[in-house]
Structures are given as C-alpha cells and as structure tokens.
Amino acid sequence: MYIGYMGSVVFIVSSRYMLTPANVQQSASGRWQDHEIIYKKPSSEFLGPELQDMSFDIILASQYGINPKTEYEVLRNMCETGAVFPLIIGGRPVSHNYWTLRSVQLGETYYTPTGKLMWAKASVSLKEYDNSNYAEEKSKLNLYGSIANVLTAVF
Structure with a gap:
C-alpha cells in the first residue's frame, strides 16, 4: 500500500516491503517582535509564520x-x-511548500555476522522550504544550466 514519498x-x-515514517513530530510557530516602550509594557507585532519543522524515524530493515x-x-x-523536494504523506x-532534509542520523x-548492515533506525529532520521566490531561482538555474550546456558542448 502506497503511503507517500519524500523526494526519491x-x-x-506490502507483504514483502516496508518503508514508513514513524514517530512523526511536526511543529509550526509564528515570528513575533516585541517593541520596547518607555514606562509601558512592550508592544508585540506579528511578523508572519515561521517555517515548519518535522522529524520522524525510518526503520531500515533488510x-x-x-x-x-x-x-x-x-x-x-x-x-x-541540499535537495528540495515535496513531502507527501x-x-x-504536508504543506503547500517543499521541504529540505536538514539532518539524518x-x-x-x-x-550480520559477516559485517553487513541488516537493521538501522534513521532519524530525519526536515524544514519547510518557502518556494515563493521560485522565479528568481528558475532564472539562476537557467543561467547556470545554459553555461553548463555551452561548456559541455565546447569540451
């Protein structure tokens, strides 16, 4: 049974294959700024949402x-x-934005007795990637991609 994917x-x-996330934890928060005012309590200003964090374990078993x-x-x-990928579960x-894999442990x-890894727990930490500046990234990608195409064609 298909559950989802994280990039590749x-x-x-299924009866013969199992790769699933476990112990999923997700957090979201807001960005706030407190402005100091003389002789009064600080005034809080909401700046916007913070990027979401997510962590989970993946059992890797032969x-x-x-x-x-x-x-x-x-x-x-x-x-x-620095792969940027969609996270589907x-x-x-999981969100409208893509995700990045910040750490894996x-x-x-x-x-096995012969030294082959047969079972391990991988703990991954993800952070949301705001792709609202996609137009700028795409233009840089096209620029560098064009340069690479010219270099490979010449050499």
Whole structure:
C-alpha cells in the first residue's frame, strides 16, 4: 500500500516491503517582535509564520526488503546536496511548500555476522522550504544550466 514519498524515497507497505515514517513530530510557530516602550509594557507585532519543522524515524530493515546501507546513502545524499523536494504523506502534501532534509542520523544499528548492515533506525529532520521566490531561482538555474550546456558542448 502506497503511503507517500519524500523526494526519491517512497513510503510503501506490502507483504514483502516496508518503508514508513514513524514517530512523526511536526511543529509550526509564528515570528513575533516585541517593541520596547518607555514606562509601558512592550508592544508585540506579528511578523508572519515561521517555517515548519518535522522529524520522524525510518526503520531500515533488510527483512522488509530494504537495503539499509543503500537507503541511508540516499538520505545522506539528499541532506548533503541540499535537495528540495515535496513531502507527501497519506496521498496529500504536508504543506503547500517543499521541504529540505536538514539532518539524518543513523542509530540502533544491527549487523550480520559477516559485517553487513541488516537493521538501522534513521532519524530525519526536515524544514519547510518557502518556494515563493521560485522565479528568481528558475532564472539562476537557467543561467547556470545554459553555461553548463555551452561548456559541455565546447569540451
């Protein structure tokens, strides 16, 4: 049964394969500024919403059809390259914006007698990515993409 996805990581449960988020925690907050006033209480001003945070665990177990080392490498690569991706859980986006993988920690690892990783718990922390400046990013991407295309064509 399809649950959702986080970039290239697909959350699925079946009789032979299981990769799901567990212990999901999500937080949202607002940005506030307190202005000091002489001889009076400070005046609070709401500046807008803060970016949401989310964290959860993913069990990477070979008994569920997962290669723990390969899946951890995918998560680590997403974290270290600054990947921006949609987060879909339950067939619906978690927010209107994309997400970034800020950290991934591998813990509670178990190995086979031959030293192969067979079970691990990956704890991931995500932060919402506001893509409202998409036009600016797209123009920079087109600029750098065009430069790269010219360089590869020349060399």
